[in-house]
Amino acid sequence: MKAKSGASLAAMPRYVQLATTLLNEIQAGKFPVGSLLPTEHVLCQQFGVSRFTVREAIKLLVQQGLVNRQPGVGTRVQANAPTGQYTQTMSGLTDLQQYAVETSLEITRHHIVEIDANLAKGLCASPGETWLEIEGLRYAPGQPLPFAWTRVHIAPRFRALKGLQSRMDQPLYVLIEQQFGCKIQVVHQEIKAVTLSNELARQLKVPPKSAGIWLQRRYMDTHDELVEQAINIHAADRFTYRESFRRDFVTLPGTLSSGKF
Amino acid sequence: MKAKSGASLAAMPRYVQLATTLLNEIQAGKFPVGSLLPTEHVLCQQFGVSRFTVREAIKLLVQQGLVNRQPGVGTRVQANAPTGQYTQTMSGLTDLQQYAVETSLEITRHHIVEIDANLAKGLCASPGETWLEIEGLRYAPGQPLPFAWTRVHIAPRFRALKGLQSRMDQPLYVLIEQQFGCKIQVVHQEIKAVTLSNELARQLKVPPKSAGIWLQRRYMDTHDELVEQAINIHAADRFTYRESFRRDFVTLPGTLSSGKF
DNA sequence: GAGTGGTCTAGACCACGAA
DNA sequence: TCGTGGTCTAGACCACTCG
Numbered sequence A, B: 001m002k003a004k005s006g007a008s009l010a011a012m013p014r015y016v017q018l019a020t021t022l023l024n025e026i027q028a029g030k031f032p033v034g035s036l037l038p039t040e041h042v043l044c045q046q047f048g049v050s051r052f053t054v055r056e057a058i059k060l061l062v063q064q065g066l067v068n069r070q071p072g073v074g075t076r077v078q079a080n081a082p083t084g085q086y087t088q089t090m091s092g093l094t095d096l097q098q099y100a101v102e103t104s105l106e107i108t109r110h111h112i113v114e115i116d117a118n119l120a121k122g123l124c125a126s127p128g129e130t131w132l133e134i135e136g137l138r139y140a141p142g143q144p145l146p147f148a149w150t151r152v153h154i155a156p157r158f159r160a161l162k163g164l165q166s167r168m169d170q171p172l173y174v175l176i177e178q179q180f181g182c183k184i185q186v187v188h189q190e191i192k193a194v195t196l197s198n199e200l201a202r203q204l205k206v207p208p209k210s211a212g213i214w215l216q217r218r219y220m221d222t223h224d225e226l227v228e229q230a231i232n233i234h235a236a237d238r239f240t241y242r243e244s245f246r247r248d249f250v251t252l253p254g255t256l257s258s259g260k261f
Numbered sequence C: 001g002a003g004t005g006g007t008c009t010a011g012a013c014c015a016c017g018a019a
Numbered sequence D: 001t002c003g004t005g006g007t008c009t010a011g012a013c014c015a016c017t018c019g
Helices: A015-026 A040-047 A051-063 A115-125 A172-180 A199-202 B014-027 B038-047 B051-063 B117-123 B172-180 B196-204
Strands: A065-069 A072-075 A092-093 A104-114 A130-139 A146-153 A184-195 A211-221 A225-237 A241-246 B067-071 B074-077 B091-092 B102-115 B132-137 B146-154 B184-195 B211-221 B225-236 B239-248
Touching: A015 A040, A015 A051, A040 A051, A051 A065, A051 B038, A104 A146, A115 A225, A146 A172, A146 A199, A172 A184, A172 A225, A184 B184, A199 A225, A211 B211, B014 B038, B014 B051, B038 B051, B051 B067, B117 B225, B146 B172, B146 B196, B172 B225, B196 B225
Parallel strands: none
Antiparallel strands: A065 A072, A092 B091, A104 A130, A130 A146, A146 A225, A184 A211, A184 B211, A184 B239, A211 A225, A211 B184, A241 B184, B067 B074, B102 B132, B132 B146, B146 B225, B184 B211, B211 B225
């Protein structure tokens, strides 16, 4: 029904073309970050396609973190570039679980702490707030030596968390989700190498000055507010972080003239 | 049309129920790994739902890595547990790109090598095969000091790779994909901490015995065969690995009686 | 040529959020 | 109450694989 301009893009499914068009319009500033995209109904009329096609297109944008959707509200622009500033090509599953599954956390200490200026920065919190702080060691099953030291901070609104035991076999964030009905939507992770402090080397029972992996996870809820931050420090020889990425979704062409459609 | 058994699951969308049912049947051994699931058409009839519902259900299974699909062939069971053996909850985008984008690789050496027994193990190759080996240093833009040392091995069938320059601004796998028309479908990644060797510390210009990040990536094609393996070793203070996970798909309930459906 | 999954249409009902 | 996105139906055509 619509004349194809004769690009390689014309061979792609309509919903990819539509997603590309929308991406370009977002990047062109037609739909600024924070604004609402036209509703599905409007897009259907505007582009002369069915709702299915529109939804598939928007699904692509959601997958790339460009927009998010809320029933009863609409489709809100979240970013103007496909996550990570460039052609995002990979997606897939991860062994985020490798932690709490098949390992257990022995809690050595937990108490309410007042956030000082130092901590406040890392937690994006205000000094003076009172957070729940938990420290412990992680063990692999059947291993006598711990493979990681852990310190967790839990936001004030969840500090009344119940169900902490000296030995935890499930992730803390699951406990929080269950008790407070909140949903973890995003987890940010950072990994770097460190030289273990003497104190840590002692606790992990490795030689002083050993290398270690520092791994931080920040759990955010649906309003993008920090729920829990965990820092794990691992003895180098007892921990490898593994993950796999699968290329399973359509990659949108970079910038691209979309013609009429 | 179907009586609800009165579980909390009954409140979930049909396609989640269906996905759960299929998951349970896979785990029960009704559809062994490697076998084909019934076709969409059959599932429609069998469960009295439309193709849309069936496809949404299978989409969930695909997202969890349980099955893969091939047009003209069918839906093949790939695994019998949601990736990582337990409640798989996260999925999302990653900054796999952070490497080659905005950084450049200075190649110091590249040549064809014969694989010895030692290398063969890591590459899942046979001793005697001849692979392309590339070594170099990675620089961040504007930084005089390299932040990583890199060694790459490229499988025999791609060893005729052209286009290697002393300075590479795009990932090697992109070059391979372009020249040989192969598609990278899966990337496996491993990260661990190491103490830098004297030689490496010298090349990266950091003090001896410094901690470093060891990062390996294995790029697999659509036939799950190794195309490229890269090992990157980073000075601890010049590199942080960041990624984010977004929970954007429905989580299937763990094990669960599915009743009749 | 028969059958597969991929794409697409034109409807429909629902829960939920905003006014 | 009205409009949103989420779910769902019952069709359709296509490119592809396989026998």
